[in-house]
Amino acid sequence: MTAEVVLEARSLRKYFPTGASKMLQRPTAMVQAVDDVSFGLERGTTLAVVGESGCGKSTLGRLLARLIEPTAGSVLLDGVDVTAASPRELLALRRDVQVVFQDPYACLNPRHSIGQSIGTPIRIQKTLSRSGEKDRVRELMQLVGLNPEHYNRFPHEFSGGQRQRAGIARALALQPKVIIADEPVSALDVSIQAQILNLMEDLQTTMGLSYVFIAHDLSVVRHIADRVAVMYLGKIVEIGDPRSVYERTAHPYTKALLSAVPVADPRAAGGRSRIVLTGDVPSPVNPPSGCRFRTRCPKAEARCASEEPSLEARAGSDGVDHLVACHFPD
Amino acid sequence: MTLLSVQDLRVTFGTADGDVHAVKGVSFDVAAGETVAIVGESGSGKSVTANSLLRLNFGADVRTSGRILLEGRDVLAMSEDEVRAVRGRDVAMIFQDPLTALNPFYTVGRQIAEAYEVHHPGTSKKDLREIALDSLRKVGIPEPTKRVDQYPHEFSGGMRQRIVIAIALVNSPKILIADEPTTALDVTVQAQILELIAAMQQEHGSAVVLITHDLGVVAEITERVMVMYAGRVVESASVVDAFATPTHPYTRGLLKSVKSLDTGRHERLESIPGIPPSLIKLPSGCPFHPRCSFASSLGSRCSTEVPELRAVGSSSSACHLPNERLLDLLGGAHDR
The missing domain is CATH 3.40.50.300 (P-loop containing nucleotide triphosphate hydrolases)
Incomplete structure (x- = not known):
């Protein structure tokens, strides 16, 4: 990879303590939410992180924005270790990494006008004067397709899609380098999802933004991703160029995930064979030994229980960016 | 039965x-x-x-x-x-x-x-x-x-x-x-x-x-699908017909918005402009007309008269556009 890496994760781990024993107030078990995750995000591109609930994708997003502290590992922003930053340094770093959340209803203060909410990062960082802030907020509202005259309206006066636009405007207020978008369209109606995805792509082109786009939906990701990472129980099981990951899928979990997506074409629906996984995702408190997917994997053998597969270049990938963690990849 | x-x-x-x-x-x-x-x-x-x-x-x-x-x-x-x-x-x-x-x-x-x-x-x-x-x-x-x-x-x-x-x-x-x-x-x-x-x-x-x-x-x-918009059925058809030849502009817009797994990377998604109407203050005439790209071609009819469901081919559609135009304009939403 020759392109410049703007954000890098190195062996990130996050374990949450759980089940505190009554006597000692000491945690008796750990939820291994994110376990040894590494990747690089190139400037101006989009990395999509995909997985089902409980796979650790949102925890990963929060680690990258340093909303929570990692148990081990580091996050590098333009080569600077964010995890080691002092509170003062962190304030400056926060300008460069901003977050767009899933629920546009929950992430805006109902007692603040939409303009106030969008301007909050500017006030915290004191980058502009009060009047400068108002002008900038109006500019941002215009940019994301909101009417600047609605500056003084409150969140309840907007639709879900408009609120998500406000959430994006707020994330853009400090001209960040990286935006972590955690399921930004999952709560929206289909026709509105397309509007927001188009907006995010336009902003990326005009502002040179880099995105970490967290999603549970592989079809949404296909549109927006330059690189896709599939997570299962806290680990990346497959990562690479979406064309290769989608068309030359190597990991059995990715295969199952892809085949489970309902296709909006009744003629195709009858003809394809679907891999329906049995059972549920095991608990991240006590993940299976060896490969974590083995308990639901149609290809699992004895080796899978004893030896954990590492992320390696897919056989025959011929230099295409495509890594997979499986003992028996396709 | x-x-x-x-x-x-x-x-x-x-x-x-x-x-x-x-x-x-x-x-x-x-x-x-x-x-x-x-x-x-x-x-x-x-x-x-x-x-x-x-x-x-x-x-x-x-x-x-x-x-x-x-x-x-x-x-x-x-x-x-x-x-x-x-x-x-x-x-x-x-x-x-x-x-x-x-x-x-x-x-x-x-x-x-x-x-x-x-x-x-x-x-x-x-x-x-x-x-x-x-x-x-x-x-x-x-x-x-x-x-x-x-x-x-x-x-x-x-x-x-x-x-x-x-x-x-x-x-x-x-x-x-x-x-x-x-x-x-x-x-x-x-x-x-x-x-x-x-x-x-x-x-x-x-x-x-x-x-x-x-x-x-x-x-x-x-097997059969009814598409609703603002409290009305705007299209009713067999699933195969609804997906292959939608007969209402809203159905067509929905289908195009769906991010099919077959669509390429960074391809622009077609979206329906605007937002669904408030059910307290519905638009006059066809409730979809403010978001419909075909409404202007029929003059003021779409904004004054509510369209009734009627047969279009083997489907039913509630749209003022003439049948042949509906089939012509909307057909093949899938074959981009």
Whole structure:
């Protein structure tokens, strides 16, 4: 990879303590939410992180924005270790990494006008004067397709899609380098999802933004991703160029995930064979030994229980960016 | 054979801000054993329509009119006792969120047994337990003898939805209404639940009315689809026709918005401009006209006159555009 890496994760781990024993107030078990995750995000591109609930994708997003502290590992922003930053340094770093959340209803203060909410990062960082802030907020509202005259309206006066636009405007207020978008369209109606995805792509082109786009939906990701990472129980099981990951899928979990997506074409629906996984995702408190997917994997053998597969270049990938963690990849 | 016939259903909720016209004249039939989908975005009236079938729209000021004929008997004209006899026996419902649909204080076995006992009073404890066990087995819950005595919080989301399905099917209903049954679930679990609903339908021969916003789910399991917008049915067609040759601009827009897995990277998604209308202040004429790219070609007709459903090819569409233009303009939304 020759392109410049703007954000890098190195062996990130996050374990949450759980089940505190009554006597000692000491945690008796750990939820291994994110376990040894590494990747690089190139400037101006989009990395999509995909997985089902409980796979650790949102925890990963929060680690990258340093909303929570990692148990081990580091996050590098333009080569600077964010995890080691002092509170003062962190304030400056926060300008460069901003977050767009899933629920546009929950992430805006109902007692603040939409303009106030969008301007909050500017006030915290004191980058502009009060009047400068108002002008900038109006500019941002215009940019994301909101009417600047609605500056003084409150969140309840907007639709879900408009609120998500406000959430994006707020994330853009400090001209960040990286935006972590955690399921930004999952709560929206289909026709509105397309509007927001188009907006995010336009902003990326005009502002040179880099995105970490967290999603549970592989079809949404296909549109927006330059690189896709599939997570299962806290680990990346497959990562690479979406064309290769989608068309030359190597990991059995990715295969199952892809085949489970309902296709909006009744003629195709009858003809394809679907891999329906049995059972549920095991608990991240006590993940299976060896490969974590083995308990639901149609290809699992004895080796899978004893030896954990590492992320390696897919056989025959011929230099295409495509890594997979499986003992028996396709 | 027509099992259910809905005729000119209208539901209005009185609120402090004014009347919300959630459903404005919906008519459709469901035949025995058939799967029909009602598709629409939030606020289209699809859930209110589904709830009306069992008279489940509650509130201080709910006004319902029209007829809902279940094997010839009007559900809307029934006494409360008569409706209660229908609920869960002739018509059963699967809700979106399996956690709120289940009572956290009772074991799942007891909840399944209760659903049976309501319509079969006097059944012995022993038989009820057998029925509960059998239901759990049918919906694919492992270790039913252990699971039957557990509480809802001890199950995962997918397992809970299986239990809700077990409760709905315990009386072998003629009609199963599924309101967004997989929306709260992960994709791999969604696939399991859709297969289960299809298998159960085969076994019991129930008709299924599926309420969803997900066109992918519709394409997978249904035969007929009705598309709702702002309280009205704007298109009714076989699933194959609706997807291959949509006959309403809104259906076309929805299909194009769906991010099909076949579309390329960074390809621009076609979206429907604007936002769905407020049900308190609906636009005049066709409710879709402010967002419709074809409305201007018909002068003021779209903004003054409400279009009625009429036959277009083998589908029905509520659009003022002439038939040949509809088929011409909208056909082949899939063959970009």
